[in-house]
Amino acid sequence: MLAMIIVAPLAGFLLNGLWYFFVQSSRGAKKAGSTSTGLLATAAVFLSFVAALAGHILLLRMPSGARVIEQKLFGWIHAGGFALDFVLRLDPLSSLFCLVITGVGTLIHIYSIGYMSKDSTPGRYFAYLNLFCAAMLLLVLGASMPVMFIGWEGVGLCSYLLIGYWHSDILKAAAGKKAFIVNRIGDLGFVLGMFVIYRHIGSLDFFAISSGVSSAVGAGMPVVAASLLLFAGCVGKSAQIPLYVWLPDAMAGPTPVSALIHAATMVTGGVYLMARVSPMLMLSSGAMLVIAGVGAATALFAGAIAFGQNDIKKILAYSTISQLGYMFLACGVGAAGAGVFHVITHSFFKALLFLGAGSVIHAMGGEQDIRKMGGLRGAMPRTFITFAAAWLAISGIPPLSGFFSKDEILWRAFSSPFGGRIFWAAGMLAAVMTAAYMTRLFSLVFLGGGRASVRVHESPATMTVPLFVLGALSVAGGFIGIPGMSAIGHWLEPVLGQTQASRPGIGHSAEWVLLASSAAVAAAVVWVTLKFYEKPARAAGFRQKGRVVADVLENKFYIDELYGAMLVRPLVAISGWAWKKIDDGMIDSAVLCAGRIxxxxxxxxxxxxxxxxxxxxxxxxxxxxxxxxYLVHGLG
Amino acid sequence: MKIDPWMVQALAAGIFMIGFAGVLVRRNVIAMLMCVELMLNAANMSFVAYAWQHADMAGQAVAVFVMAVAAAGAAVGLAIVVSLFRALRSADTGGITLLKE
Structure with a gap:
């Protein structure tokens, strides 16, 4: 049954892919709309969703300590003393991820039917999208690291294919390459971490790792090394400092792809891995400190950049990076459950934000600059109302979903033995930034007077219905993790272990104080920012006064330029030298010399x-x- | 004087060398063909002499064969010479380097 979850989208990929390859791309084929292929792909993912739901219900019926479904598909590698089977495993953690991937995935597939209706190769698009879902599901269902790694690389491949989906545009193709190459750096960490774990624990199965790590190794160097190496893999996949640079460029892909891959699912793969190995991470406070530090720094850094951007998708991309930083902060303070909770709520409201942005871009005829939008409230009422829900959710206004998950992370950062006031302060500051830049975006796009030069229109129903479903989830999704009765925390306990007790001296009342204060701060920031952007002239004047800061933010702290000067250009220079001197000068001339002789x-x-x-x-x-x-005398 | 087999062999060797020298030094293609015939007949003489010496008729049979083949060879050779002459207006080997191509 577990195989069904993966096989369904894989079959959709094969059908759509073959159809595209043999029918749609053949010469003289009639230009096909996206409806038939889109429906096929949607059906495949929906089937997978039903299977995931069935698995989830089966888990619910089991006693809480034994919620595991395993399926061995085949023996995979048997070499010497190393034996590895291709095993899928559904437990509370992977079940949640499966539901999110297939659920949000289904909605985004439906949305894509409308969004890609004018595209010339929808068969290819939907085939990639289905392949992505299959790979992502394999990532979360794999019971051991190598199986997971197949999915890990598979989602990277699909991300590359979909970022460069419009590959005739050289910039978009380059963005795809950048994503792929930057991810490779992280993947090296993943593989090395895998080696260290096998060397010292002797197994690559996640259950065996969790149980073996405490008894066999203790908190020695191998654990620290393995934790940090795996974290490096997550840094690449989940776009943390310093490898986040690929995610903003990844916005070159179609907007539903940004919603599914670069906001809701793939980039949370790193958080999944961190949660999966959290029993190991907990043993090393040094590694935890690094993870929390990188997460907090990323949340702040990306939040600041997001404030200076003008491209609607770029803002959302930096916002995603910032929110992912939040999730890593949670993992780093020993609250992986809170991180997973935020993954889920974030996937709802960030997918909604991206889809809403896609709806806006669709309506504006491809315009992505928020300074050229404005007053879309009247023209696009459905997009407006759903986008507003997502905006309030991400800004942390109670009782929407983002408030609960963000607050859970802030509380854990404050109270956990791995946390501290500094992490709480960083998270709070990032929350303030989030509320500010999202309000700026919302205000410039939907409120005020119209600056649009084109006649905008509301998007078709295939696009707005998913918006409403996601809107409902963004509003209500937080109730799975209300403080005090945290359903999701109890659900994940068998996998992640008991929730860490608070540091001594921090009472439960502190939680309510923090809760109330963060709600108040979020509301205040939203209100102030709304007032501020009511008059565009005032905002422009403010920008003029702080021009230096604004320029730095708009240019993303010049990080891309810095990497260009520090890494890319020296590499290009070395490559050029090796090409001219070694390849041309030595190897080629040796070959030519043999020819000349x-x-x-x-x-x-x-x-x-x-x-x-x-x-x-x-x-x-x-x-x-x-x-x-010779015959007569011989040689003598 | 009694004729010994070695005398005949010596004569055959002499005629062969004369023929070979002719092939090497004569520039006229027809003269070269004649010298080739000379070499063939020297070989024939050698065969016949051995047949006589060993009282074995096989040598004589080979000599008859060689004569037949030589006749065919001469016919083909002369035909080549004629067509060569038609093509190049000359029968002088000094100017013919067609084998180089």
């Missing part, structure tokens, strides 16, 4: 061939004499 030898030998019959006869005479001499 044989040409020269040939030129010499050609002189022997005069064409004179009698010269040949003379040579024959000498040959015959030599032969006779």
């Amino acid at each position: 044989s040409i020269a030898a040939g030129a010499l030998a050609r002189k022997l061939q005069t064409g004179q019959l009698q010269a040949y006869a003379l040579a024959m005479l000498f040959g015959a004499l030599a032969l006779i001499g």
Whole structure:
């Protein structure tokens, strides 16, 4: 049954892919709409959702300590003492991820039917999208690290294919390459971490790792090394400092792809891995400190950049990076459950934000600059109302979903033995930034007077219905993790272990104080920012006054330029040198030299061939004499 | 004077060398063909002499074969010479380097 979850989208990929390959791309084929392929792909993911739901219900019926469904598909690698089977495993953690992936995935597939209706190769698009779902499900269902790694690489491949989906645009193709290459750096960490774990624990199965790590190794160097190496993999996949640079560029892909892959699912793969190995991470407070620090820094850094951006999708991309930083902060303070909770609520409201942005871009005829939008409230009421729900959710206004998950993380950052006031303060500051830049975005796009030069129209129902479903989830999704009765925390306990007790001296009342204060702060920031952007002239004047800061933010702290100068250009220079000197100069010239020698030898030998019959006869005479001499006298 | 087999062999060797020298030094293609015939007949003489010496008729049979093949060879050779002459207006080997191509 677990295989069904993966096989369904895989079958959709094969059908759509083959259909595209043999029918749609053939010469003279009629330009096909996206409806038939889209429906097929949607049906495949929906089937997978039903299977995931069935698995979830089966888990619910089991006693809470034994909620595991395993399925061994086949024996995979048996070499020497190393044996590895291809096992899928559904437990509370992977079940939640499966539901999110297939649920949000289904909605985004439906949305894509409308969004891609004018595309010329929808078969290819939906085939990639289905393949992505299959790979992502394999990532979360794999019971051991190598199985997970197949999915891990598979989602990277699909991300590359979909970012560069419009590959005739050289910039978009380059963005795809950038994503792929930056991810490779992280993947190296993943693989090395896998080696360290196998070396010291002797198994790559996640259950065996969790149980083996405490008894066999203790909190020695191997645990720290493995934790940090795996974290490096997550840094690449989940776009944390310093490898976050690929995610903003990934917005070159179609907007539903940004929603599904680069907001809701793939980029949370790193958080999944961190949660999966959290029993190991807990053993090393040093590694935890690094993870929490990187997460907090990313949340702040990306939040600041998001404030300076003007491209609607870029803002959402940096917002995603910032929120992912939040999730890593949670993992780093030993509250992986809170991180997973935020993954879920974030996937709802961030997918909704992206889809809403896609709806806006669709309506504006491809315009992505928020300074050229405005007053879309009247023209696009459905998009407006759903986007507003997502905006309030991400800003942390109670009782929407984002408030609960964000607050859970802030509380854990404050109270956990791994946490501290500094992490709480960083998270709070990031929350303030989030509320501010999201309100700026919302205000510039939907409120105020119209600055649009095109006639905007509301999107078709295939696009707005998913918006409403996600809107409902964004509003209500937080109730799975209300403080005090945290359903999701109890659900994940068998996998992640008991929730860490608070540091001594922090009472339960503190939680309510923090809760109330963060709600108040979020509301205040939203209100102030709304007022501020009511008059665009005032905002422009403010920007003029702080021009230096604004320029730095708009140019993303010049990080891309810095990487260009520090890494890319030296690499290009070294490559150029190696090409000119080593390849051209040494290897090629050695090959050419061999060629020249044989040409020269040939030129010499050609002189022997005069064409004179009698010269040949003379040579024959000498040959015959030599032969006779040999026969008569021998060599002596 | 009694004729010994070695005398005949010596004569055959002499004629062969004369023929070979002719092939090497003569520039005229027809003269070269004649010299080839000379070499063939020297070989024939050698065969016949050995047949006589060993009282074995196989040598004589080979000599008859060689004569037949030589006749065919001469016919083909002369035909080549004729077409060569038609093509190049000359029968001088010094100017013919067609084998080089």
